[in-house]
Amino acid sequence: MTMTRHYGMDWLRIGAFALLILYHIGMYFVPWGWHVKTPRPMDWVQIPMMATNSWRLPLLFLVSGYASAALFAKLGGPGAFLRSRAARLLIPLAFGMIVVIPVQPWIELVTQYGYAASFAHFWAHDYFRFGTLEGIVLPTWQHLWFVVYLFVYTLLAVLLLLLVPEAARARITDVAARLLGGWGILVLPLAAWMAILFAFPGYRETHALFDDGPNHLHYLVPFFTGWLLRVRPVLFLAVARCWRTAAGLAVVAYATVAWAIWASPGEGPPPVGVVTWFMAVRLVQGWAAIVALVGIADCFWNRDHARRPMLAEAVFPFYIIHQTVIVLVGYWLLLGGVGPAASFPILVAATVAGCWAFYLGGRRIGWLRPLIGLQRRA
Template identity: 85%
Template sequence: MNTNRHYGMDWLRIGAFALLIFYHIGMYFVPWGWHVKTPHPMDWVQIPMMATNSWRLPLLFLVSGYASAALFAKLGGVGPFLRSRSARLLIPLAFGMIAIIPVQPWIELVTQHDYAGGFLHFWSRDYFGFGTLEGIVLPTWQHLWFVVYLFVYTLLAAMVLAAIPERARVAIADGAARLLAGWGMLFVPLAAWLTILFAFPGYRETHALFDDGPNHLHYLVPFFIGWLLRVRPALFDTVARCWPVAAVVAIAAYGYVAWALWAAPGEGPPPEGVVTLFMAIRLVQGWAAIVALVGVADRFANRDHPGRAMLAEAVFPFYIIHQTIIVLVGYWLLLGGVGPLASFLVLVAATIAGCWAFYLGGRRVGWLRPLIGLQRKARDRPTALCQPSANISGG
């Protein structure tokens, strides 16, 4: 393994989570179901949203796999790796579910199901009921489902590493790297995705962990490839050869996706069990875009910057708080009858300001740091901000 830090993957991760924030702001305006909605959703918003819809989450799992492999190599064993991941993921998850998330289902119940109780009544009486209320499972992890899935995939990786001798692990990694060599990086993962699509036609994401099997298979593909990119960095040479073609394929596929949405903006999902051309092209767009983005990050962004370390550390706190800010501010905008353009500008400004306040305030308070996903501050570790363990995707 090349132990040099790949700054391009850091920037890719920072950009992916920044994009996630803007995507969730867009959820306020798009016709798709969400926790709080503008009174007049706009069909055209679907078109820019679908530019990233097929690859934004798989890309997060890919950079998570890469950084998880880096952390495992740094800690040098399954035990330390699992202890680090458990503390850095499960503590913020519990804190988020108790203190950060509850306002989201309350607002959804109030605005879409005529729930009459105030927030304190909801939090003390209904939220911890361990059941459903108007179809909403309570308590809930909402957008923190990504943390749950990442921990499970981390646990799975640790189990595999513990069960397979090192020589066998090396042979498996070498074999997988050979499979992805050449144009395999573009075609093999895409073939896996298409196989999952046709094996489970029409499956819907639930983010509920135990009934989301096809979705797990879908996300484990990029997670494994991200891990492999770290342990077999020569694969970046493969990416370098094929990413320009992948970029062209991604743009062309998105052209079809955008045209399909423009031609039939209000068309609902197909019948259960039906695989459409739109679904397949969307997967082509998704994987080709990921290969292109990794190639761009490797070619043009593999360099450090004075602000990188802070941005890398800020990602997890931003992720924890951003959706609650969006839903809460969106609720106030809904009550105030604010128009779409003003609502968008307010949501962007409030979310960015709120995320920075949450991060900058929490990082200064020792006991808050683990709750918001930051490493405990050690007086004798002045370079802690630069460690890969200081982020959600790595450890």
């Protein structure tokens, strides 16, 4: 591994999490199920939401795989790598599940199931029931499922690092890099996604870890592709060769997806076990968009800026708190009878302000830093 820090991948990570926050704001308005909803969901909001729906989460796993490989190279061994990942992921996860998350299921129960007890009663008597309430599993990790999955994939990477000798790992990595060279970076991961789709037709994401096998396979493809990009940076040459074609393919696929939603806005999911052309086109859009974004990051964003370190550090605290802010402010807007036109800018402003307050306040308090996903001060 000879590559220095790739600033473009840092910017891609920052942008991916910013889009995720904006996407979750959109969940307040779209007709899909969520924790709190505007009284009048709008069908047309599905169309801009689908612009990122198929690639926003796989892109996060790709940049996380890249960052994980960089961290492993820096720390120099599986043990130190695992200890670092456990501290940076599991401590914020526990803090989030105990302190940050509980208001979300409470608001969902109040607004959608008629739950009458106060939040204090809910937290003290119902949240830690280790069972279900109105079908909601409690306690819950809600949007922090990504942290859980990332740690599990870290464990899998550590297991492979321990079980496979270094020479064998190098040979396997070289073979994988050759396969992904040229147009392989665009074709092979997409082919793997298609194989998963047809092997498990119509599977539904659960984010519950143990019953989400096809979804794990789907996310492991970008995670280990991101890892390979770090350990074999020659793959960026393959991305440079095909990212413009991938961008065009992603735009055409998204146009097809948008047309399908516009033509049948209220159409529900297909029966379990059925694969539709819509699902396949979404996969094409998703992987082509990821290749295009990596290419753009490599070509145009691989330069530093004075604000990059702070923004890169702020990403994880933003991720921990953002959905709770959105759900809480959305609940207040719902109680106040605020319409969608006014709700959107309020949600955006309140979420940005809440995220910055959480990060800037927490980073100054030594004992709070590890709880919100920041490194301890030396």
